[in-house]
Amino acid sequence: MIKVQKLSKHFGKVKAVDEISFEVKEHENLILLGTSGCGKTTTLKMINRLIEPSAGNILIDGKNIFEQSPEILRRGIGYVLQNNGLFPHYTVAENIAVVPQLLKWDKKRTEKRVAELLEKLHLTKDYLSVYPNELSGGQQQRVGLARALVADPAVLLMDEPFGALDNVTRSKIHAEFKALDELKRKTIIMVTHDVQEAFELGDHICLMDQGKIIQDGTPAELLFKPKNDFVKEFLKEQRLLLEFKTSTVKSLWHLLSNEEIKGLGPGILVNYKDDLWTVLERSTFFNAERLNMMNLENKEMKTVSFESLMSAFYQYQKGDSHE
């Protein structure tokens, strides 16, 4: 769907982006991850031609974007800015309706679409005539997202859309984000420097450093098959958490054996597809001694203790990273 080929951008002597190439398939969510100043925003802005590249090519749907008028191109790409960039002199409704207005939609169609989006993003109708400065940070980001989504563009570019939020609000929005049906039909490139966010939302992650892509792969590939020390180092601090989050019960199944567990503690039913983080959270919540799980492919049942699950995980981890 989106193909980036040998893309470079130099600001004077600074190579902000240095010959990067990657590809995003339709309906995939690609994350550009990296420390501050590594060229994420620059890369993103070249895709809707806010910045003209020094060299390289970008194709969307097989079409070279540099052969289109930039205005027309941009109207077909949703863009969420690093710091939301809402128009302070427009109401929420007017802010969301900017692109429909540029596309000359009729009034009814615009109104209907705005109302629909507001509902999906859990904002009540009362907010329609409110100005952005009267909204909380989280509400502003939702409006920013609604504005990008309104014309139902096939491509969505998001620059640290949840950057300014506290952790609690952020994880709430993450959950909503994942649940939003609108987003499932979109090809998304999202920029973040938050490793957790990248792993939670990305199908694919490009880890960048100094204008170059260091590794391009799925979250699991980055974790368990890091290309070099930089990748390892980058994920080190949150490694355990991420590994918990990326390993599912399914991936450990072959390392688990059914056990007889004595004791009166409660047992819980664990979903085969859940990641270990979720299992951990649930079992601590219920103070569970027995984890009952079923292989959805052959209906085999296993009951294990939490300790055995953990040792299976460490075994898995060693085996995988030694490969």
Place this chain on the structure above:
Amino acid sequence: MNEQQQTLWEFMQQQSDKLLTQTLQHIGLTFVSLFIAVLIGLPLGIFITRKKQFSGPVLGVAGVLQTVPSIALLGFMIPLLGIGAKPAIVALLLYALLPIIRNTFTGITGVDAAVKEAAVAMGMSKWQVLFKVELPLAMPVIFAGIRTATVITVGVATLASYIAAGGLGEFIFGGISLNNTNMILAGAIPAALLAIIFDFLLSRLQKLNIKKLRTVTTDLPLLLLLLSSLYFIPSAYGTKLKAGFTPEFMGRQDGNLGLISKYGLKIQTLVINDAVMYKAAYEKQLDVISGYSTDGRLKAYDLVVLDDDKKIFPPYYAAPIVRENSLKKFALLEKILNLLAGKINDSTMTALNYKTDYLHQSPERVAKEFLVANKLWKPARNGNDGIVRIGSKIFGEQYILASIYSMLIKGYSNYDTSTKTGLGGTKICFDALTNDQIDFYPEYTGTGLLAILQPSPKIIDSLTHSKDETYNYVQKEFETKYSIKWLKPIGFNNAYALMMRKKQAKDLKIKTISNLKRFLESK
């Protein structure tokens, strides 16, 4: 106080026609200039946000324009645009330009870069970004600029009367020269009110919420246009020759009023400031002007004085007038000032004035040369015996006299001096004297009589034919009324005079004011 208020009110009622025309002219003048300034300033301000390399030069030039003294700017305009409405509007709009350009520039550059980027990213074209995002967001700042420009323009528009463009300045400057407080207030109060009202209205506009502002933004040009239409050039009847008189001359019995009543002179008349009047005559913008018989510009601009054959201009013999307290405080002062008595006659004074006004020599240099030539020069002594404060009105002759006196005082006594030159018209100078801001200044007998004492017309008539009687009368009255002493006259008579270009006067065979009247009436 009560009486004063009442007479002001009476004055305004009595002059209500003039007051209304002047006010309307003032509003019109302000808004024509403002309208054009917005038409130029707004696009220029936008332009320099796009081409930043021009922002320095453009703002610099606009800034320099604003520091040019108004009267000088008006003076520059005369050779280019003549006198009247055109140069006044151009000068005013030049003053209004800086705040409009500057605020447009800062307003637009101040718009949050993220918001601008969002607009581009949504797919807006350059013009859409400008009109939908940048201008609306910059509007409060731009409005503040227009507001500043309006207040400046209302103020500076009073100076339009200097070059015959009308407005409330006619009353203000007329009143200052004529020592007529009511007349000053009748011009100054409406002018101040206009500034306050416009400032208030625009501040309301500025505070309107952004939504309403959009409609206002579209209506504002219309409103400006409407207010601008209030300005119409004073429709005077046309005559063969055109006269330009100072506001002071216009309101005086021994000026235009006397010309009308005693000579029956009917001539198309514009009100104009003395500083630009001679030049306007030289540039053939005017044919007849009111001037002073010893003015150096008479020589410089090749003008000739028309003989006052019916003697309506009273004698204006110059003499220093001094506070009696100051004479006590500085025992040597009277003797020193009298050193100059009888030393300068009309032609000497005209020659001295010519040196400063036309040859642009400094008054100090002219003063020193004069004293040396007359063997009065002595080098300055130590000057540690107190400071004598010398005043002068705002024209060359007075500067020269002030310099001469200063050098005499320093040379003949141990006093030091401080000169407060440029004290505006008679009223300002005389008030400074009575309020102990200065010790003395050179005054003219006719001015003392007509502008300061203002006795009944009968007394005036009985005095003005004689130089000595006038002098004796003002001397006596000043002593009793103000404790101010007239010292001995310096010698010359700087009376009012009507003047024309030498060549034109010769061609038309006009030598006297009566000749002029006959010429105007002939078919």
